Each structure stands twice: as C-alpha cells, then as structure tokens.
Amino acid sequence: MAVETPVREPASPPRPTARGLLGSWDLLVLVALVLVVIVGTLTIDGVGNPRFYRFVVLEAIPIALIALPMTLIVITGEIDLSVASTVGLTCSVMGQLWQSGLTSLPALIAISLLLGAVLGAVNGVFVTVFGLPSLAVTIGTLALYRGLAYVVLGDRAVADYPARWTRDMIAPIPGTVIPWFVLVVAVLAVLFGVLLHATPIGRGLYAIGNNAEASAYSGIAVMRTKFWLFVATGVVSALAGVFWTFRFASARADNADGLELSVVAAVLLGGVSIFGGRGGLLGVVAAVALLGTLRNALQLADVPANALTIVTGTLLIASVVGPNVVRMARGRLRRRPPEERTQP
Amino acid sequence: MTAPAPTAPTEPTTAVHRVFVVRELGIALALLLLVAVTFATNTRFLSAQNVKDLLLGSTILAILAVGQAIVIITRNVDLSVGSILGLAAFATGTMLQSAPGLPIPVAIVVGMALGAACGAVNGGLIAAARVPALVVTLGTLYVFRGIDYTWATGRQINAADMPHGFLRMGNASILGVPVLALFAVVVLVAAGLFLRSYRSGRELYAIGSDPDAARLYGIPVGRRVFWAFVTSGALAGLAGVLHAARFGTIDANAGLGQELNVVAAVVVGGVAIFGGSGSVYGAALGAVLLTTIGSALPVLGINPFWQRAAVGALILAAIGLDRSLAVRMARRLRGGSDRGR
Numbered sequence: 001m002a003v004e005t006p007v008r009e010p011a012s013p014p015r016p017t018a019r020g021l022l023g024s025w026d027l028l029v030l031v032a033l034v035l036v037v038i039v040g041t042l043t044i045d046g047v048g049n050p051r052f053y054r055f056v057v058l059e060a061i062p063i064a065l066i067a068l069p070m071t072l073i074v075i076t077g078e079i080d081l082s083v084a085s086t087v088g089l090t091c092s093v094m095g096q097l098w099q100s101g102l103t104s105l106p107a108l109i110a111i112s113l114l115l116g117a118v119l120g121a122v123n124g125v126f127v128t129v130f131g132l133p134s135l136a137v138t139i140g141t142l143a144l145y146r147g148l149a150y151v152v153l154g155d156r157a158v159a160d161y162p163a164r165w166t167r168d169m170i171a172p173i174p175g176t177v178i179p180w181f182v183l184v185v186a187v188l189a190v191l192f193g194v195l196l197h198a199t200p201i202g203r204g205l206y207a208i209g210n211n212a213e214a215s216a217y218s219g220i221a222v223m224r225t226k227f228w229l230f231v232a233t234g235v236v237s238a239l240a241g242v243f244w245t246f247r248f249a250s251a252r253a254d255n256a257d258g259l260e261l262s263v264v265a266a267v268l269l270g271g272v273s274i275f276g277g278r279g280g281l282l283g284v285v286a287a288v289a290l291l292g293t294l295r296n297a298l299q300l301a302d303v304p305a306n307a308l309t310i311v312t313g314t315l316l317i318a319s320v321v322g323p324n325v326v327r328m329a330r331g332r333l334r335r336r337p338p339e340e341r342t343q344p
Numbered sequence: 345m346t347a348p349a350p351t352a353p354t355e356p357t358t359a360v361h362r363v364f365v366v367r368e369l370g371i372a373l374a375l376l377l378l379v380a381v382t383f384a385t386n387t388r389f390l391s392a393q394n395v396k397d398l399l400l401g402s403t404i405l406a407i408l409a410v411g412q413a414i415v416i417i418t419r420n421v422d423l424s425v426g427s428i429l430g431l432a433a434f435a436t437g438t439m440l441q442s443a444p445g446l447p448i449p450v451a452i453v454v455g456m457a458l459g460a461a462c463g464a465v466n467g468g469l470i471a472a473a474r475v476p477a478l479v480v481t482l483g484t485l486y487v488f489r490g491i492d493y494t495w496a497t498g499r500q501i502n503a504a505d506m507p508h509g510f511l512r513m514g515n516a517s518i519l520g521v522p523v524l525a526l527f528a529v530v531v532l533v534a535a536g537l538f539l540r541s542y543r544s545g546r547e548l549y550a551i552g553s554d555p556d557a558a559r560l561y562g563i564p565v566g567r568r569v570f571w572a573f574v575t576s577g578a579l580a581g582l583a584g585v586l587h588a589a590r591f592g593t594i595d596a597n598a599g600l601g602q603e604l605n606v607v608a609a610v611v612v613g614g615v616a617i618f619g620g621s622g623s624v625y626g627a628a629l630g631a632v633l634l635t636t637i638g639s640a641l642p643v644l645g646i647n648p649f650w651q652r653a654a655v656g657a658l659i660l661a662a663i664g665l666d667r668s669l670a671v672r673m674a675r676r677l678r679g680g681s682d683r684g685r
Contacts, residue, residue, distance in 0.1 A: 081604075126660065135421075135478075136617040136663045139604055144656025150649040258601065261482060274476045306493035306596070313486030320475040328474075 025271040025323065026283040033290040040297040047297050054177045058170060058247065060292035062087070062240040062256065064185050064285065066263045067270075068192045069233040071284045074267055075196070076226055077209040077276025078127060078134040083237045084259035085145035086119050088252075090241030092149040095158030095251025105165065112238045119145060120234020124227035142260065149253040158251040169246040181243060188236070193281045201225070209276025265312060266291055269319045291315070367614040367622075367669065371629045375636060382640040389643050392520060398636060399525040400590060404429075404583045406528045406631040408602065409609040410535050411579035413627035415572050416610055417539070419552040419619030420470065420477035422573060425580040425606055427488035428462045429599030432584025434492055437501035437594040444507040451510065455585035456578045462488055463577015467570035477573075485603065489596075496596035503592030514589035524586050528628070531579060535624045548572060552619025608655060609634050612662045616670075633658075 040047035066083045073080050090112045097108060119141070126137040173180045196202040207215040208222050216222045245251045270287035272279025295308050382389045408425050415422045432455045440451060462484070469480045503511060516523045539545040551558045551565050559565050588594055607617075613630025615622025634655055642648050 126664075130664060130667060132663050132667055133617050136611050137660065139607055139611065140656050140659030140663065142604060142656070143608060143652050143659060147650065147653025147656050151647070151653055154647075154649055261485070265482060265486070268479050268482075274479050304494065304497070307490050309486040309493070310490030313483040313488075313490065315483075316486070317469065317475075317480055317483035320479045321469060321473045324473050324475055 026280060026286065029270060029283050029286040029290055033286055033293065036290060036294050036297060040293070040300075044297055044301045046300045050177045052296065052300070054172070054179065056289075056292045056296045057182050058179055059296065060288055061179070061181055061185055061247075062244055062259065063262055063266055063292070064288045065188065065240045065243070066233070066237050066259070067266050067284050067288055068185075068188055068281070069229065069236050070263055070267050071270070071272055071279065071281055072192065072196055072205055073134075073226075073229050073233055074264075074272045074274065075205050075209045075276055075279055076229065077212065078226060078229075079138065079264070079274075080123060080134065080230060080233050081138040081260045081264070082119070082123060082141040082145055083233060083240075083263060084256045085142045085149065086116055086234055086237035087241040087244055087256035087259060088149040088254065089119065089145045089152070090115055090238040091245045091251040091255040092153040092253050094242070094245050095156075096152050098161065098251070099158055109242055112242050113235050116234040116236070116238025116241070117231050118234070120231040120237075121227070123234070124230035127230065128223040128227045146253070146257075149255075153251065153253045155253070159249055161246065161249050163249070165246050166249045169243065184239075189281065189285055196281055205229075206277055209273075209278070211277075262291075262312075265316050269316055271319070274320075367666070368626045368629065370665070371613060371626060371633060375629060375633045378633070378636055378640055382643050385645070386643045389640070394639070396517060396520070396522055398632075398639060400522050401639070402632040402635040403522070403524045403528045404587055404590070405602075405605065405609055405635060406628040407531055407579050407583045407586070408606045409613065409627040409631040410528075410531055410624045411576035412606045412610045413613070413615045413622060413624045414535060414539070414548065415477070415576045416607075416615050416617065417552045417619050417622060418548050418569050418572050419555060420569060420572065421481065421607065421617075422463075422466060422576045423478065423481040423603045423607075424462065424466060424484040424488055425576060425583075426599040426602035427485050427492065428459050428577055428580035429584040429587060429602060430596060431462065431488050431492045432456075432459050432581040433587045433594050433598040434496055434501070434584075434596060436585045436588040437506065440507055440510055440588075441501055441505045446507075448510055448513060452582065452585050455588075456581040459581020459584065460574050460578040463574040463580070464570070466577065467573030470573065471566035471570040489600070492596045498596075500593065500595040501588075506588070506592055510589055511592050514586070514592070524590060527582065527586060531582070532624060532628050535575075539624060544568060549620055552616075552621075554620075605634065606631075608659050612658055614662070614666060616666060617663070630662075 037047075046052055066087075070080060070083065093115055094108055094112055097111065102108060102111075123134070123138055123141055126132050126141075127134045169181065170179050172178055173183070194202075196205060204215065204220045204225060207218070207220060208225065212222050241255070244255050248255075266288045267279075267284050268274060269291065270279065270284030272284060291312060294311060298308055298311065299305055379390070388394065408429070412422055412425060435458050436451055436455045439454060440446060466477070466481055466484055469475060470477050513523055518526065539548065547558070547563045547568055550561065550563060551568055555565055584598070587598055591598075609631040610622075610627045611617055611630070612633060613622065613626035613628065615627055637654055637658070638648075638651050641651050641654065
C-alpha cells in the first residue's frame with residue numbers, strides 16, 4: 001500500500017496482542033452499533049419504527065455484499081478499487097441486453113455474474129501474472145470499467161423493466177419488513193466467514209497478508225489465492241449490480257459511482273488493517289450496519305445528508321488513530337519502570 | 345500492495361538516470377503523437393483558442409498532480425485533494441463576494457493557507473499517530489467535503505458576485521499563454537528544482553525507497569512526510585483559487601471525485617505508486633496527456649464516452665511499462681539474474 005512507515009509490531013509477540021486488540025475492536029464496533037440503536041430509538045422520532053430498518057437494510061445491501069470479499073482481499077494486503085465500476089458496467093450491460101430483447105431474468109443474472117467474474121479475473125491477471133500493484137491496477141480498471149459502462153449505455157437510462165422484478169427484489173421476508181435479499185447477504189457472509197476464519201485457506205490469507213514471501217515458501221499458493229479473490233470480488237460486485245438495477249428499476253452507466261470508497265471505509269472501520277494480515281468479518285459486518293444506521297438515524301434527526309460525510313470520515317480516522325494511540329501509550333507505560341529504576 | 349516493485353536506488357547511477365529520462369520522454373512522445381494525429385485530422389485542434397482551452401484545462405489537474413507526486417514519492421498518498429480544492433474554492437468565492445476590493449494575491453495566499461492547514465491535519469495525523477496515509481486521507485476526504493457542504497448549505501456563488509479583476513485573471517493570456525497556466529509552470533519548476541537539487545528533496549526519494557533505512561540513516565522521516573502533505577494541501581488550495589477564477593460559479597461540489605484522476609495522472613506520468621521514483625515533470629505531463637485525450641477524442645470522431653475507458657487503458661499500460669522498465673533495470677544493475685518478482 002501507499003503508506004508511511006508501516007507500524008511495525010515488536011517481532012516477538014505479534015499474534016496475541018494483535019488478536020486481543022482485534023477481538024476488542026469487533027466488540028467496540030458492535031457496542032457502538034447497539035448504542036446508536038438505543039440512543040436513536042430514545043431520542044429520534046422514527047428510529048424505533050421497523051420501517052426504518054427496512055430502509056437501512058436496503059441501502060446497506062450493496063455495500064455489505066461487496067465488503068465481504070473486499071475484507072478478504074485487504075487481509076491479503078491487496079485492494080480492489082474497481083468494484084463500483086464493476087457494478088456500473090454490470091448495470092449497463094444488463095440494461096443493454098434487456099433493451100435488445102433478452103427478457104429472461106435467469107439469463108440476465110447469469111450473464112451479469114459471468115461478466116463480473118471476467119472483470120475480476122482481469123484485475124487478478126494484472127496483479128498476479130504481471131505482478132503490478134493492485135492499488136494502481138484497480139484505479140486503472142476503475143476508470144476502464146466505468147468508461148466501458150458509458151460506452152455500452154451512453155447517458156441513457158434503461159428503466160422499463162417489469163415492475164414485478166423490482167417488487168420481488170425488495171419484497172420483505174413474510175411476516176417482517178426486512179427485505180428477503182438480506183438473506184442472500186447473510187448466506188454469503190457465513191460462507192466468507194467460514195472460509196476466512198475456519199479453513200486452512202483462511203489462515204493462509206492472514207499469512208499472505210503478514211508476509212507474502214514467507215507464505216509462498218511455506219507452500220501457500222499466494223498468486224492463485226489472490227487471483228481467485230479478485231474473481232470472487234468481481235462476481236459479488238456484479239451481484240450487487242443486479243440488486244442495484246432492480247431495486248431502483250434503473251440501469252445507468254453512473255450507477256454506484258463512488259461506492260468503492262464507502263466499501264473501503266466500512267472495511268477499514270471494521271478493524272481490517274490496510275497493511276493486511278489483521279481483521280475479521282464480524283467487525284466489518286458490524287461496521288457496515290453501524291455506518292448505515294448512523295447515517296439514516298442522523299438523516300431522520302434533520303442533519304443535512306451531505307454533512308453526514310463528516311461522521312463517516314471522523315469514524316474512519318478514529319478507527320486507525322485510536323488503536324495506535326492506545327498501543328503507543330501502552331508501550332510507553334511498559335517501558336517506564338526500568339527507566340525509573342536507573343534513575344536514583 | 346505487499347511486495348513493492350523493486351525501486352530504484354537513489355544515487356543517480358547513469359543507468360537509473362537514463363531510464364527515467366526515457367520514461368518522461370515516452371509520455372512526451374505519446375502526447376506529441378496524440379496531438380499530431382489529431383491535428384492531421386482537423387487542423388483547428390491547434391487553433392489559438394483550442395490550445396488555450398487545453399492549457400487551461402490541464403492547469404488545475406497539473407498543479408494537483410505536482411503535489412500528489414511529492415506525496416507519492418514518499419510512499420504515501422493524498423486522497424483528500426479534491427475535497428481541499430472544493431473547500432478552498434468555496435472559501436475564495438465567499439471571501440471575494442463579501443470583500444470585492446481584496447487584492448488578488450491576498451486571495452491566493454489565503455486559499456493556499458487554508459489548503460496548507462488541511463494538509464497539516466493530514467500530515468500531522470500520519471506523522472504523529474503513525475497511521476496509514478490511505479486511511480487518513482480517505483477519512484479527511486469525507487470530513488473536508490462535509491465541512492464544505494455544511495458551510496455552503498446548498499448555496500452557489502455566481503460569477504456575477506465575483507470581482508471582475510479576479511475573473512479576468514481566469515481568462516487572461518500573456519503572449520497566448522493563459523495566466524493560470526503560468527501558475528502551473530511556476531509551481532512545476534519550483535517543485536522540480538526542489539526535488540532534484542535540494543537535500544531535503546532528495547531525502548523524500550530516500551524515504552519512499554525504504555522508510556526504515558531512511559530513518560536509520562538519520563532522515564527526519566516524520567517531519568519530511570508532514571511537509572510533503574502540507575505542500576500537497578497548499579497546492580490543492582491554490583488549485584481551488586484557480587478553479588474559482590476560471591469558472592466563477594462555485595458550489596460545494598467543486599473538485600468532487602478529482603482525487604482518483606490526480607492519482608491516475610501521477611501514475612501515468614511514471615511516478616511509482618510505492619514511492620522512491622518518478623518526477624513532478626512526468627506527473628504534470630501525465631495531467632496534460634489525460635486532459636488532451638479528453639478533447640482529442642471528439643475531434644478524432646471517437647465517441648466521447650470512450651474517454652474514461654481510454655484513460656483506464658492508459659493507466660494500465662503505464663504501470664505495465666514501468667514494471668518492465670524496473671525489472672529490466674534491476675537485472676542490469678545486478679548484472680544478470682533477477683526473477684522479476
């Protein structure tokens with residue numbers, strides 16, 4: 001990553017401290033989420049209403065979806081900034097196919113997911129085969145894919161999908177007001193969670209993020225793993241594109257413009273280290289929920305929508321500055337006793 | 345992200361030197377080729393008016409790219425420049441609206457000071473709390489833009505509210521060269537000289553090549569990085585003032601989404617994304633090239649919707665080229681065997 005001096009942990013006990021800090025970070029984000037819900041319900045009119053959470057969930061679904069594979073990618077020390085452009089290109093291609101007479105929903109979805117896989121594979125090839133830095137590559141494909149979205153659809157909007165498709169896409173789970181699509185997110189979250197936290201592959205991802213060279217020597221297929229992570233990110237982004245298209249019943253080339261930064265913000269706020277090797281899926285899911293709830297609650301409290309970005313930004317900065325300051329303070333405390341002893 | 349491409353050693357070995365000269369010549373040639381082909385298609389592409397428009401269009405991106413290049417050379421990145429530009433542009437507009445008699449140099453200094461203050465926030469957090477620049481500046485991207493929105497509350501400043509002298513500066517030319525472009529040239533030459541010939545400038549490259557080694561060597565890494573961000577912020581502030589002068593109409597959205605364009609221009613210009621190599625001249629050329637593509641496509645009869653796709657392809661080509669140059673150079677320096685990874 002493009003960064004100042006990486007904060008180097010002391011070499012001897014990195015794992016226990018890092019994990020201890022991590023567990024508490026997940027907890028901290030969860031506590032913040034619960035606090036926001038409680039305080040919001042008590043003080044802001046409408047936050048207690050179940051319909052409020054319907055909107056929170058609908059808004060958070062695309063971010064939550066993409067944040068899942070993004071977490072894994074960032075843990076390996078890479079990044080994918082092209083995800084929002086993948087969403088846009090998927091929307092454009094779906095719109096164009098629909099206009100040219102492809103009306104089968106399963107076919108549209110299948111082609112979209114396949115397209116996402118190809119777009120992700122292109123990123124993966126540049127990063128793993130050519131050995132280029134993913135930050136630069138995906139800034140390139142961010143422009144490329146968004147550009148292709150405009151080439152496909154121009155500035156037109158395709159919005160004449162059957163109304164039933166939109167109704168079905170945002171339909172609630174029977175007996176609740178929560179959209180059923182959240183179950184898709186939940187299933188994927190469990191899948192990615194198990195992969196990351198309970199399989200050798202997942203342990204390998206942390207190893208790659210901590211030291212790619214050492215993991216390669218210990219038999220982890222670093223390049224192949226990274227390649228498939230980029231493919232997975234492409235597919236899930238395309239799925240987010242499908243959802244986006246039908247939720248708003250509108251395919252436009254500028255769909256989801258700028259969403260990549262929201263996703264990265266959620267992943268980092270969720271406690272994943274931008275240097276890789278640290279973080280977990282629970283924290284990220286909690287962070288997505290926290291950001292979504294906070295945004296919508298403040299909006300209900302008549303805080304101007306645009307000023308909300310201050311909250312997002314401050315949270316993000318606090319999420320990296322906080323742990324570091326704590327760590328530095330601890331280090332200073334630990335060092336003090338011997339120093340004092342030397343002084344008479 | 346993990347394994348930085350083999351970066352160039354900082355001592356000006358002739359081989360190293362040659363590669364970078366080749367790299368910048370490459371962009372200059374690509375630019376010349378593009379202009380030549382477009383000119384051959386339609387001679388009006390190089391009419392005085394169009395050249396002026398091209399230069400004006402490149403100015404703001406080039407100034408941002410110079411600041412960004414300085415930051416990226418130290419192995420950092422500044423994503424907040426678009427938001428700083430917006431904040432400075434709105435501040436300039438508001439200031440000139442309420443005090444139309446204010447001398448232009450004062451407006452410029454205030455805009456740059458505001459930008460420098462924003463840069464100091466970035467640099468302070470990064471250097472003192474030792475947190476990654478990508479995360480901090482992504483955060484301040486949101487914060488600065490949010491402040492801008494909160495301050496503007498949907499207001500828009502129109503050209504009619506601005507003093508004439510200021511707007512005239514945005515459009516005036518000296519000997520056919522727009523005044524705004526002269527700002528970019530001054531900034532570029534000053535930054536280029538500093539990075540090439542001053543000790544602290546060279547130290548920025550050392551920091552980008554290997555921050556730990558630089559620290560061991562006794563370079564005040566934190567302080568240098570801090571000032572790199574202050575510089576980037578001040579230049580973004582200057583870009584904001586020039587934005588206000590050029591367009592006259594300002595709302596809170598000025599410079600929205602510019603950050604990735606700027607990074608793209610810098611990368612196309614041959615500055616390695618992991619720091620330690622590249623030059624501000626390359627970055628400025630990258631900015632001019634990206635702007636020229638935008639206005640050349642319609643002349644060439646290509647649908648302007650291809651512009652962003654072309655920019656994306658160019659970025660990929662540029663980093664691919666850098667990679668192969670770096671690999672080849674590493675092989676030459678080591679006298680043969682390099683596996684390339």
